Amino acid sequence: MEHSYTSPTEQPIIRFQVITDTHITTNPEHVHNLQFGQALRDIKATAPDSVGIMHVGDLTDSGDDKEYAEVHRIWSENRMGLPDLLVTSGNHDVADQPWRKDAGTCDWRELLGNFMDKTGMPGHYHDHWINGYHFIFLGTEEGTNEFADLSETQLIWLDAKLAEKAASGKPKFVFLxxxxxxxxxGSSETQGWYGVNQDEEMKAILNCHPQTILFTGHTHWVLVSPNTIFGGNGSATMFNASSVAYLWTDEDVKKAGSEGFFVEVYEESVLVRGRDFTTGTWVEEAHFTVRNALASDQSGNQY
Structure with a gap:
């Protein structure tokens, strides 16, 4: 894997986008709501041939029905010319926490069921084949506050899904x-914005499938941060996808802004390009090349 950006001469096989942490509120004029619409319009203008917009959770700020109504309003106003929006849940969508003070108190089971109902996603975790490429969405099965909790059944499912057509050497795209x-x-132990209760179990699975590219959200860390990309060289490659609603820095400071990724897939590589949605420009420091390779041709790990 190369941590640099190289523009191929051929056209990509597919393009898609990765966005996360939109934190939609009940207020149509809230900056989060406005920036979600702005991001969708930028995607439409910049990548009209996109095959999908992959959302990595915290779609809403508290899982309230009125917030989902705002999601649907914004999506409906911008839907024409956009591909499907595929979503996994975030802690703000499904955990009963103090940030829900304006939405009342709900059991996390109700919140998780409501997430699936309002987004139309087929389950807590789900997968999709698009133009011959595998897109796998993982999600918490319990309302464990900040952390995701993945059942043994889900982890076995993930391992099996990553093994499907693995001999092709094509990248597998995973979202959590x-x-x-x-x-x-943002995920270091001192920063505290990881994590997954089954951290070691999931890392062991990813070690067996080095063609995996994992996109995560939650930290809001700016795309110019160190470790926006992690792993590779025989292990799964991981990306921090920043946030559409607001950003965070290594100085532990909140920052206004809206970012995400544009992904281009080629025969021999995957290009991941950071995008600033507020200015409609590329984040030049966040352009990366991940070389495709058969799992048997790769060795070592970075965990």
């Missing part, structure tokens, strides 16, 4: 709201 500990930006 929370990052694994001590991997991408």
């Amino acid at each position: 709201h929370q990052p694994l500990k001590n991997t991408v930006a």
